[in-house]
Amino acid sequence: MPKLPHPEAASLRRDPLPLRGRTALVTGASRRGGIGYAVARRLAAHGASVYLHHHVPHDEAKPWGADPEGPEAVAAGVRAALGDPSARVCHGPGDLSTAAAPAELIATATRALGGRLDILVANHALSGFDGTLLEIDAEKLDAHWAIDTRAVLLLIQTFARQRAALPARTPGGRVVMMTSGQDIAGGMPGELAYALAKGALASVTRSLSTTLAELAVTVNTVNPGPVDTDYMEGEEYQAVADLFPAGRWGMPDDPARLIAWLATDEAEWITGQVIDSEGGFRR
Structure with missing residues (x-):
């Protein structure tokens, strides 16, 4: 095989809409204070059409509560960020605790976005604070x-089946999973069930990337570190902020910028990686 030439100078100039014509599903995008919302806005700003998955009962049961204006307000915020006026933003519910829900969600999102899904960002999670080993x-x-x-594996399975039905090596296939800090420093001994589940995603990243390589789909996992999604306040909040060299918490847009870049063609050579986006957090 001949060597590929260096890219032409014109191709080195940044495309302001690198995801124009692409479609994305972002799970767990139910609150404007969350990472899923920030990711969806970044993808939309890059030109993608986006389907937002939400499960409002999860947030309603938590101290931070659901978005006060509901999923349509979340979708409206993403629409306001659209870089391509012809792109669309859709949303719908889904309880991913059931075995059939992931395949149903992929099918629903694909229909809503015009029959093809390019990008899957599995951002959803059952919130932690589940307890120690003895609890x-x-x-x-x-x-x-x-x-x-x-649910993440079943989402990827259905996504992969769809990509396999496309012409060989159709470009733009991306999967991004979310892990946590379970593999760093002292781990997460107070959130053991959550840490175990998230650790499994980090562990399987390489295997999934190898599996999906023949479909030209990259698979990466992002650890966003501590992010201010409205779940902590007061002295404890400030104590965590002091552990960052910047003196502040991570904000939802911090990991969102990384995830949006991983979805573009600029990141097509990055796959099988677990990437920490922690702002130098000192545990």
Whole structure:
């Protein structure tokens, strides 16, 4: 095989809409304070059409609560960021704790976005604080496994089947999973069920990237580090902020910028990686 030439100078200039014509599903995008919302806005700003998945009952049951104006307000915020006026933003619910839900969600998002799905960002999770080794039980382990791990794998499975039906090596296929800080420093001993489920995603990243390589789909996993998604305040909040060299928490747009870049063609040579986006956080 001959060597590829160096790119022409014109191709080195940054495309302001590198995802024009591409489509994306972002799971767990139910609150404007969350990472999923920030990711969706970045993808939309890059030109992509985006489907937002949400499961409002999850947030309603948490201290931070659901978005006060509901999923349509979340979608409106993403539409406001659209870089391509011909792109679309759609949204819909889904309880990913059920075995059939991931395939149904992929099918629904694909129809809504015109019949093809290019980018899958599996951002959803059952929130942590599940307990230490002496506190967790089988129910908590199963719940985190079903939502944080099993649902992600089933989403990717259905996504891969769709990509396999496209012409060989159709460009633009991207999968981004989300892990946490379970593999760094002291780990997450107070959130063991959550850490176990998220650790499985980090561990399987390389295997999935190898599996999907023949479909020209990259697979990467991002650890966003501590991000201010409205779940902490007061002295504890400031104590965490002091652990960052910048003196502030990560904000949702910090990992969103990385994830959006991974979705572009500029990142087509990056696959099988677990990438920490922690701002130098000192544990």
